[in-house]
Amino acid sequence: MTHSDSGGTRLDPWLGSYAARAHNMRASEIRALFSVVSRPEVVSLAGGMPYLAGLPLEQIGQMMSRLVAEQGETALQYGSGQGYEPLREQITQVMELEGIHAHPDDVVVTTGSQQALDLVSTIFLNPGDVVVAEAPSYVGALGVFRAHQADVVHVPMDEDGLIPASLDEALTRLRAEGKTVKFLYTVPNYHNPGGVTLSLERRPQIVEICQRHRVLVLEDNPYGLLGFDREPLPALRSLDPEGVIYLGSFSKTFAPGFRVGWAAAPHAVREKLVLAAEAAILCPSNASQMAISAYLDRYDWQGQIKAFREQYRERRDAMISALEEMLPAASWNVPDGGFYVWVKLPEGLDAKSMLPRAVTARVAYVPGTAFYYDGSGADHMRLSFCYPTPERIREGVRRLAGVITAEMETVRIFGASGTDASTTVEFPSPDIA
Amino acid sequence: MNVLILAGGLSHERDVSMRSGRRVKDALESVGVTVTMADVDTDLLPTLQSLEDMVVWPLLHGASGEDGSLQALLELAGVPFVGTRSREARVAWSKPVAKAVFSRAGVATPDFVTLPQSLFREVGADQVLELLLARFPLPMVVKPARGGSALGVSLVHDRSQLAQAMVHCFAYGDMALIEAAITGTEVAVSIIGTGDQARVLPGVEIVCDGPYDYDARYNPGRVEYFAPARLDADAQAAVAAAALSVHRTMGLADLSRIDLIIDHDGVAQVLDINIAPGMTETSLFPQAVEAAGEDLGALYAAVCAQAHHP
Numbered sequence: 001m002t003h004s005d006s007g008g009t010r011l012d013p014w015l016g017s018y019a020a021r022a023h024n025m026r027a028s029e030i031r032a033l034f035s036v037v038s039r040p041e042v043v044s045l046a047g048g049m050p051y052l053a054g055l056p057l058e059q060i061g062q063m064m065s066r067l068v069a070e071q072g073e074t075a076l077q078y079g080s081g082q083g084y085e086p087l088r089e090q091i092t093q094v095m096e097l098e099g100i101h102a103h104p105d106d107v108v109v110t111t112g113s114q115q116a117l118d119l120v121s122t123i124f125l126n127p128g129d130v131v132v133a134e135a136p137s138y139v140g141a142l143g144v145f146r147a148h149q150a151d152v153v154h155v156p157m158d159e160d161g162l163i164p165a166s167l168d169e170a171l172t173r174l175r176a177e178g179k180t181v182k183f184l185y186t187v188p189n190y191h192n193p194g195g196v197t198l199s200l201e202r203r204p205q206i207v208e209i210c211q212r213h214r215v216l217v218l219e220d221n222p223y224g225l226l227g228f229d230r231e232p233l234p235a236l237r238s239l240d241p242e243g244v245i246y247l248g249s250f251s252k253t254f255a256p257g258f259r260v261g262w263a264a265a266p267h268a269v270r271e272k273l274v275l276a277a278e279a280a281i282l283c284p285s286n287a288s289q290m291a292i293s294a295y296l297d298r299y300d301w302q303g304q305i306k307a308f309r310e311q312y313r314e315r316r317d318a319m320i321s322a323l324e325e326m327l328p329a330a331s332w333n334v335p336d337g338g339f340y341v342w343v344k345l346p347e348g349l350d351a352k353s354m355l356p357r358a359v360t361a362r363v364a365y366v367p368g369t370a371f372y373y374d375g376s377g378a379d380h381m382r383l384s385f386c387y388p389t390p391e392r393i394r395e396g397v398r399r400l401a402g403v404i405t406a407e408m409e410t411v412r413i414f415g416a417s418g419t420d421a422s423t424t425v426e427f428p429s430p431d432i433a
Numbered sequence: 434m435n436v437l438i439l440a441g442g443l444s445h446e447r448d449v450s451m452r453s454g455r456r457v458k459d460a461l462e463s464v465g466v467t468v469t470m471a472d473v474d475t476d477l478l479p480t481l482q483s484l485e486d487m488v489v490w491p492l493l494h495g496a497s498g499e500d501g502s503l504q505a506l507l508e509l510a511g512v513p514f515v516g517t518r519s520r521e522a523r524v525a526w527s528k529p530v531a532k533a534v535f536s537r538a539g540v541a542t543p544d545f546v547t548l549p550q551s552l553f554r555e556v557g558a559d560q561v562l563e564l565l566l567a568r569f570p571l572p573m574v575v576k577p578a579r580g581g582s583a584l585g586v587s588l589v590h591d592r593s594q595l596a597q598a599m600v601h602c603f604a605y606g607d608m609a610l611i612e613a614a615i616t617g618t619e620v621a622v623s624i625i626g627t628g629d630q631a632r633v634l635p636g637v638e639i640v641c642d643g644p645y646d647y648d649a650r651y652n653p654g655r656v657e658y659f660a661p662a663r664l665d666a667d668a669q670a671a672v673a674a675a676a677l678s679v680h681r682t683m684g685l686a687d688l689s690r691i692d693l694i695i696d697h698d699g700v701a702q703v704l705d706i707n708i709a710p711g712m713t714e715t716s717l718f719p720q721a722v723e724a725a726g727e728d729l730g731a732l733y734a735a736v737c738a739q740a741h742h743p
Contacts, residue, residue, distance in 0.1 A: 010656065
């Protein structure tokens with residue numbers, strides 16, 4: 001234990017050495033509460049874990065065994081910093097489904113699209129730069145932007161996604177204030193956590209506004225192929241390949257354990273992304289990339305996505321039905337794809353303050369505060385329907401209804417919510433991302 | 434001797450418990466003890482029944498780990514275990530009951546009341562809050578009557594914060610303990626042993642820039658610890674005597690941590706008792722052991738060797 005001149009210790013001899021960006025990286029009470037989520041007694045409506053039991057796991061096991069036996073010297077070796085070329089070729093075919101015509105050279109494979117977020121932030125963000133994002137926005141992206149000491153300005157959404165006029169107004173205002181806006185971060189399809197999709201009509205409007213303001217678009221699209229009722233809408237990148245960096249992922253359409261995502265970027269941006277990726281990790285996992293390449297090559301992966309859609313639709317229906325029956329005092333959207341329902345709590349409730357009560361009742365959700373840069377959003381919670389069975393979803397909502405009833409009673413008695421004014425921001429963990 | 438560490442559980446303090454468990458495991462293994470870690474689930478009883486020459490160390494924090502339930506189960510199973518027995522644990526788990534018991538033995542503790550949420554509903558919250566404000570000078574402390582790691586605890590500086598503090602507290606349980614905030618030197622005293630054999634380790638002084646809350650406890654930086662505490666001989670004697678008195682009066686066994694404040698009159702006021710103190714890398718008990726110049730692994734092994742056989 002290292003002691004200071006005063007003779008005391010702060011238990012960390014490197015306290016004075018951390019970079020400024022590390023000062024906000026602190027374990028929170030909320031994070032501690034989430035440690036029980038892994039226990040089977042808890043119905044977790046929190047994390048966005050895909051339903052992997054729906055995969056042909058035995059066949060995938062055989063495929064991976066064959067991969068190592070037959071191509072082990074390549075699969076277990078270092079690879080290209082830009083990514084395994086056959087997979088990059090296949091990724092272009094995946095992106096064709098959303099209208100993107102790309103060359104394999106445009107693609108940089110990353111360790112999940114989370115790393116792509118980090119790389120884009122590394123090459124674009126200086127401390128104090130502004131990122132414009134939907135209100136609310138993906139907690140994992142906010143954590144990356146925070147780590148790069150950027151500011152995030154939220155722009156409202158409605159049932160058709162990001163509101164073009166609000167975006168235009170925000171960009172105009174920020175420029176007038178002398179702020180440097182580096183990019184718009186957007187999740188256009190089956191938004192996390194909002195559940196909404198940017199309408200077909202608004203897509204060219206958003207692109208045009210960003211072009212006019214000379215603001216890059218960072219299009220994060222892990223859920224685009226997971227719509228329940230319609231074919232995928234054209235990606236923003238399909239409308240402006242030079243103005244949009246597109247992030248894709250196999251985490252939701254296949255399996256997150258491989259940690260494979262990608263960025264498709266304008267050529268000059270791509271060059272910097274490759275250099276940044278090599279500086280960060282030398283190269284993405286060859287074994288993971290080759291496994292995914294073999295999966296795409298040998299299995300009916302589009303058929304698997306259709307199966308996932310049906311499984312997730314059934315779960316969505318179970319959640320909406322349970323909410324209608326048991327939580328009439330709350331309101332929510334009905335997503336037509338993806339993993340999430342965004343719930344507005346009855347007046348006066350605070351989702352973050354209520355979380356300990358929920359954990360006691362063995363149900364978990366993510367408080368809305370996680371999805372706002374300034375910690376607002378306490379009146380909302382995100383519920384995930386992707387992982388639990390329909391029966392467990394129903395049980396989870398039943399528990400949640402009891403929690404909300406009890407919290408409403410407490411708030412009514414005291415005429416106040418339990419919001420902590422010193423609310424700390426959350427860094428994402430897999431439990432809540 | 435083999436040691437089975439029980440860590441995790443379903444309480445709000447699961448994360449802290451897991452970290453404590455891993456730290457104790459490392460320390461015991463450093464002196465050659467064979468250690469297994471397990472959670473409390475349906476595999477527990479078969480595991481206990483399959484083990485020979487085994488001592489169990491319950492390191493679950495919060496309900497079920499500290500409220501006597503797990504200890505009762507271990508007693509039923511006839512398994513030797515480290516720590517306070519079930520009946521004494523049941524008494525110690527409730528902060529107001531414990532305060533009533535040890536204050537009757539002459540140990541000072543801040544003035545307090547305990548109120549259930551239902552009472553506020555029945556009588557009218559505004560009126561009860563006014564009574565609290567009349568009884569306790571600001572700042573006052575509001576905390577759950579059961580639980581640890583400072584979860585649900587608020588230091589109320591302004592009357593407008595009181596209602597919010599109550600809501601925050603009741604999210605963790607249905608009983609609130611409201612007590613006078615004492616200023617002075619905050620000291621944690623760790624104790625090893627049972628009854629007359631119990632001995633005091635050097636007190637650890639806590640100097641915190643703000644409330645000693647979850648953030649301060651588990652993120653290094655906001656707190657400066659002094660071990661041993663910078664107390665004069667009289668104050669040292671006062672905290673040691675108060676802590677030992679609580680440990681013995683409450684019938685605590687093997688190890689405990691007593692949290693106190695030496696107020697400006699030199700009186701050692703006991704704030705809280707812990708029968709399963711945190712053992713993480715930032716916890717107070719291991720700091721006290723180090724300050725005593727003792728080896729953590731050897732001391733933990735000795736504690737296990739003396740574990741109570743039901």
